[in-house]
Amino acid sequence: MGNASNKTMELFGLSGKVAIVTGAAGQLGGEYIKSLLSAGASVAAFDINFNSTKSKLNSLNSKKLISIEVDITKKKSLNGGLKKVVKTLGYPNILINNAAIDTPPNSDEQDTGPFETYPESSWQMMMDVNLKGTFFACQVIGGHMAKSGGGNIINISSLYGVLSPDQRIYEYKEKPFFKPAAYSVSKAGVLGLTKYLATYWANHNVRVNALVLGGVFNNQDEAFIDNYITKVPLGRMAREDEYNGAILFLASDASSYMTGANIVIDGGFSCW
Numbered sequence: 122m123g124n125a126s127n128k129t130m131e132l133f134g135l136s137g138k139v140a141i142v143t144g145a146a147g148q149l150g151g152e153y154i155k156s157l158l159s160a161g162a163s164v165a166a167f168d169i170n171f172n173s174t175k176s177k178l179n180s181l182n183s184k185k186l187i188s189i190e191v192d193i194t195k196k197k198s199l200n201g202g203l204k205k206v207v208k209t210l211g212y213p214n215i216l217i218n219n220a221a222i223d224t225p226p227n228s229d230e231q232d233t234g235p236f237e238t239y240p241e242s243s244w245q246m247m248m249d250v251n252l253k254g255t256f257f258a259c260q261v262i263g264g265h266m267a268k269s270g271g272g273n274i275i276n277i278s279s280l281y282g283v284l285s286p287d288q289r290i291y292e293y294k295e296k297p298f299f300k301p302a303a304y305s306v307s308k309a310g311v312l313g314l315t316k317y318l319a320t321y322w323a324n325h326n327v328r329v330n331a332l333v334l335g336g337v338f339n340n341q342d343e344a345f346i347d348n349y350i351t352k353v354p355l356g357r358m359a360r361e362d363e364y365n366g367a368i369l370f371l372a373s374d375a376s377s378y379m380t381g382a383n384i385v386i387d388g389g390f391s392c393w
């Protein structure tokens with residue numbers, strides 16, 4: 122037993138590693154951080170807003186965790202964040218590009234209206250955070266890894282970056298509701314960037330992979346859940362801790378021969 126767990130720690134352990142997680146104060150960021158800390162890493166939590174009720178960071182209460190206000194759409198802000206990480210925790214070896222915006226059900230009507238009238242400003246905002254922000258974080262932090270001996274980047278994509286949203290899921294709503302193209306395009310772009318950088322930095326010892334997530338239970342309305350889960354062979358939405366195993370796999374040497382790939386975790390949604 123002892124031997125087995127030593128071997129597991131050797132494979133999945135992150136002791137001595139320094140990780141940066143963007144969008145750390147959201148629903149999933151805190152989960153990732155919990156598992157990185159438990160595997161022995163020090164973690165810098167980056168977010169533009171730490172006051173979210175979804176944040177789990179305060180409850181983590183670890184000396185190996187620091188929080189830094191960073192806006193990923195601003196390179197200057199990312200550079201400032203990186204400087205603080207290097208000074209307090211050391212050189213980062215792991216970057217999880219998790220920050221993103223989506224279009225929640227209570228969004229402005231135009232943002233969830235027909236494709237033909239989707240506002241240019243909303244398109245721009247989605248691209249700025251989800252795609253340009255990931256690009257900037259890779260430039261600043263990944264660039265730093267590439268010249269400091271290497272590292273490991275995990276880009277968070279979505280099922281809707283791989284498949285089209287099925288708009289029939291939303292037909293129960295009183296007003297017409299469409300999941301916008303901008304989210305899908307931004308998350309497909311993240312997969313493109315992942316492959317590009319995997320080859321670009323391969324000989325600088327920087328691995329770059331993506332994690333494709335299915336929908337997570339978050340007290341959505343019942344009709345939505347019913348419609349969504351008819352498309353899921355496992356018959357339910359994900360719990361928020363169900364991506365942590367993949368995060369540890371991708372962040373650690375357990376995935377040492379993997380780059381430019383994506384892991385799809387969706388309860389089987391993409392099989393049908």
Ligand SMILES: NC(=O)c1ccc[n+]([C@@H]2O[C@H](COP(=O)([O-])OP(=O)(O)OC[C@H]3O[C@@H](n4cnc5c(N)ncnc54)[C@H](O)[C@@H]3O)[C@@H](O)[C@H]2O)c1
Nearest residue numbers: 144146147148149168169192193219220221279334336337
């Ligand atoms: N929750 C899901 O069902 C689901 C499904 C598929 C993919 N994803 C992806 O997983 C990731 C995390 O999702 P979540 O549900 O935790 O989202 P969330 O909205 O709870 O958290 C996102 C965090 O990103 C932060 N953020 C937004 N703009 C930022 C900026 N400019 N700079 C820095 N931080 C910024 C927000 O403040 C927030 O804390 C996202 O990339 C999302 O697209 C989530």
